[in-house]
Amino acid sequence: MRDRISSASKVVVKVGSSSLTTPQGTIDVDRVDALVDVLAARRGVGAQIVLVSSGAIAAGLGPLGLAVRPRDLATQQAAASVGQGVLVARYTSSFARYGLRVGQVLLTADDMMRRSHHVNAQRTLNRLLELGIMPVVNENDTVATDEIRFGDNDRLAALVAHLTRADALVLLSDVDALYDGPPSRAGSRRLAEIRGPEDLVGVELGRNGAAVGTGGMITKVQAAKIATGAGIPVVLTAAAHAAQALAGADVGTYFHPGGRHPGTRLLWLAHATTGRGRLHLDDGAVEAVVTRRKSLLPAGVTSVEGDFSAGDPVDLCGPLGRVVARGLVNFDAVEIPGLLGRSTRDLGSELGPEYERELIHRDDIVILEAHQ
Incomplete structure (x- = not known):
């Protein structure tokens, strides 16, 4: 061997x-x-x-x-x-x-x-x-x-x-x-x-x-x-x-x-980075990201922690606070509270086309299986 x-x-x-x-x-x-x-x-x-x-x-x-x-x-x-x-x-x-x-x-x-x-x-x-x-x-x-x-x-x-x-x-x-x-x-x-x-x-x-x-x-x-x-x-x-x-x-x-x-x-996202902040997800978002490997949308996020910038790694947590994934976020921390719970279509119509997108694209998310 x-x-x-x-x-x-x-x-x-x-x-x-x-x-x-x-x-x-x-x-x-x-x-x-x-x-x-x-x-x-x-x-x-x-x-x-x-x-x-x-x-x-x-x-x-x-x-x-x-x-x-x-x-x-x-x-x-x-x-x-x-x-x-x-x-x-x-x-x-x-x-x-x-x-x-x-x-x-x-x-x-x-x-x-x-x-x-x-x-x-x-x-x-x-x-x-x-x-x-x-x-x-x-x-x-x-x-x-x-x-x-x-x-x-x-x-x-x-x-x-x-x-x-x-x-x-x-x-x-x-x-x-x-x-x-x-x-x-x-x-x-x-x-x-x-x-x-x-x-x-x-x-x-x-x-x-x-x-x-x-x-x-x-x-x-x-x-x-x-x-x-x-x-x-x-x-x-x-x-x-x-x-x-x-x-x-x-x-x-x-x-x-x-x-x-x-x-x-x-x-590298899983092992060479640490989360600069946290996004707390509801059960539906956890299932979409972890099980169906979908992108993370604002509608599924309940709260945000930390001070980070667009492009930084952030941890994704389930309702009980367990870290289930990590991803590279598309928005600054200060922008995210105003986006939570809303559909990307509504955000795009109200704030402009640059807001009609996911918080984290599925290609930029790694599932941290050890934490599930």
């Missing part, structure tokens, strides 16, 4: 901060070189590799004299600004041992949300691969705000895997696999494979406790869900087992792909 990993011609590999740095925040040269040795070997047999690497903020702690990861966003951004150069310089030097060049690609969630941005990101990554360059992708921590940040590189890696049409995703961390309980607890069992949500029932998903990272098992399982939902198999294991994982050996946890490649726009 792991032949899809060993035979993959294009692989996205994500490595976490704790696998690259010392607890003091400095880059661990030996760890970086060991990872590069593995990736260069896979490149040597003809595969294309995209490396999604954490570590910029962690690498900036030492030069800034910080003992622990800062909590405030401004200092995190300052650390990322210093550390990103350190990190990429280290990768450049290490890959140069094999005659390979790297190209830095910094992304924010906003780049995934806006069509012109994600098309450019896709074009850049594909061209780098065509030119034989090793893309090193990271979140652009120096400019990302709380509202538009991924928060961890696991989700970013899953989206990059979809963006590049990768054949496999390998998530590397300081934990060797997913367990059914805390790995340190006696009796906890490694889960060698996950075929679907039913295999995760009762599994305790806690943080890994890394002092310099932001992710944990929760984010890795969420990333695996994104990737496998797009038809991409995933292996989760420790960085020390990277070579075995890429070779298809029975290490870590293998997540079976469970879906086809969905439309890029809808995948």
